[in-house]
Amino acid sequence: MIGQEIIDRFKALLGPKGVITDPDDVAPWLTDWRGRFHGNAVAILQPISAEEVAATITLAGELGVPLVPQGGNTSMVGGATPPPDGSALILSLRRMNRIRALSADDNLAVCEAGVILATLHDAADAAERRFPLSVGAKGSATIGGLISTNAGGTQVLRHGTMRALVEGLEAVLPDGSVFHGLDALKKDNRGYDIKQLLIGAEGTLGIITAASLRLVPAIAARAVGWVGVRSPADALALLRLAEARLGDSVEAFEIIADDGLGHVLSHIPGARCPIETRTPWHVLIEVDHADLSDPGPAERLEQALAEALEDGLAMDAAIAANEAQAAAFWRIRESLSEAERAQGPALQYDISVPIARMPAFMIDAAAAAERSFPGTTASSFGHLGDGNVHFHVRAPKGTVDGPAWIAAEGQVINAFVHDAVVAAGGSISAEHGIGEMKRAELGRLASPARLHALRAIKAALDPQGLMNPGKLIPRPDEG
Structure with missing residues (x-):
């Protein structure tokens, strides 16, 4: 356990608001979002600037104290939970919650790591722009955590993962040095891309303190459709048809098995099937237009779905008549996990x-x-x-x-x-990261080259092993 003399050093550095030691205040942050991983920590450190983060990491290195970075603590894989033995302190970025700049002309927002995703959505909307990434935990997930896990979501089809939306980063490396990389340069050939190295690293290579994020024009009009299909193969053929007819206006394309829909209808009050026919599989498709001069997305989607019905790719289809119906369609998709838990x-x-x-x-x-x-x-x-x-x-x-x-x-x-x-040539983690939960499986299944590179990079940048210990990097006995 970490003694009082160490806590006092951090209090002297960060001030009374910068260190939380009350067990009741610390307790909610010791368990992961799913309740599967439980840890111990005697304190939460709360720096308020990149300079304070740098000083905190420098002191932690001097004292040999491991740090577990946390944002909204919404990790699905135990990626932000301290170890059970109380050997680490939590480093919270929640006080670093300013949107430093937002420019509609540049289509950029510069956000600190503790900015909540929903807050960024609202700020972009006020500037007639949007940040095209959304997750179920948008009301608590933070920008730093989303970058550290390379979050995905329902809009990856058109806009990519967080990796594609980050134009620049500010971060503190394990030696306490600050990486100043917020400039959104389109061309930069100065060797290794430190920004991309830190994205998806789950806080094991340093602490992200701020990011320059790409914004896109606000949606001028959208159409949301629900389509019943016989099989996932027909759903994929429908996607290719939609792309051919609608181009890059296809914002989302979700596939749902009928039993998943059944769970939502059974457990989520007010949910109803959008089409009259219960089919083996279902597709939720959204088409968005940013240009008011374009033909209406509903008409274009209707034409594409009519073709799909004629070709036999679709069994039944419906297009939301208004925003309330569109929200109801999406509520089914967003309620799947809740309905599964109730099942x-x-x-x-x-x-x-x-x-x-x-x-x-x-x-x-x-x-x-x-x-x-x-x-x-x-x-x-x-x-x-x-x-x-x-x-x-x-x-x-x-x-x-x-x-x-x-x-x-x-x-x-x-x-x-x-x-x-x-x-099947796939990955055991698509968008939630490795964290603690999948670390051993990564060690079992990853190629020797991947494991060697992961461990070598970690050892080079964090030789003391103080950055988010026990996460992402498999131990030697795990592969």
């Missing part, structure tokens, strides 16, 4: 496979899991346009003690699913 215990996987292989994977992996683990049911939903599958294996009906089932069966089912992902 009962399940193992949930955030994985990706090559887009061309995603339709077969969604069917074959579910069938294989149900054969291999009798009594379970498996299904998936996801972002078809970018190959991201949210794959769930649910406990046998009547399972009362979910944690006990996960403890007994989780490891073998995890290995089964991840082996199938690797066999």
Whole structure:
């Protein structure tokens, strides 16, 4: 455990508001968002500027104190939870919550790491711009955490992951030096791209303190459609048809198995199926226009869906008549995880496979899991346009003690699913990161070259191993 003399050093550095030690105030930040990982820390450090972050990291290096960076603590893989032994302190970026600049002319926003995603959305909207990345936890997830995990979401098809939206970074490296890289340079060939190295590093190579983020024009008009299809293969063919007819105005393309829709209809009050026909699979598609001179997106989407119905790619379809209906369509998609939890215990996987292989994977992996683990049911939903599958294996009906089932069966089912992902040429983490939860599986499945590079970079930049220990980088005995 970390003694009082160390805490006093940090208090002298950061002042009374910069260090939280009250156990009741610290407790909510010791458990991950899903409640699967629990740690201990005697204090939370709260610097208010990049200079204070640099001084904090320098002092931590002098004292040999590990630091666990936190934003909104919304990690899905235990990526921001301190170790159970109390050997680390939490480094919170929540006080660094200023939007330093926002320019509609430059289509850029410069945000500190603690800015909440929904706050950035509102600020961009006020300037008739938007930041085209959204996640379910947008009301608590912070910019720094989203960058550190290279977050994705439903708009990756058109705009890319966080990696594509970050134009520049300010960060503090493990030696306490500040990387000043906020300038949004289109051309910069000064060797290794430090910005891209820090994106997705989960705080293991330094602390992101601010970022220059790309904005896009506000939506002038949009159309949201719900389409029933026979199979994921037909859904992929529908996506290619939509892209051919609608171009890059296709903002989102989500695929949902019918049993997932059924769970939402059963557990989410007010939810109803948007089409009259219950089909084996469903597609949610959104088309957005930023140019008011373009033809209306609803008319263009209607023409594309009429062609899909005529060609047999679609079984039934509906286009939202107004914004309230569009929101209702999206509420179904956004309620899937909540409905799955209400359905009962399940193992949930955030994985990706090559887009061309995603339709077969969604069917074959579910069938294989149900054969291999009798009594379970498996299904998936996801972002078809970018190959991201949210794959769930649910406990046998009547399972009362979910944690006990996960403890007994989780490891073998995890290995089964991840082996199938690797066999399909995919990744065991599409958008949630590795954190603590998937670290050992990364060590088991990653190539020797990848593991060597990860460990070498970590050792070079953080030789003391003080940046977010126990996350992302597999231990030597884990591969």
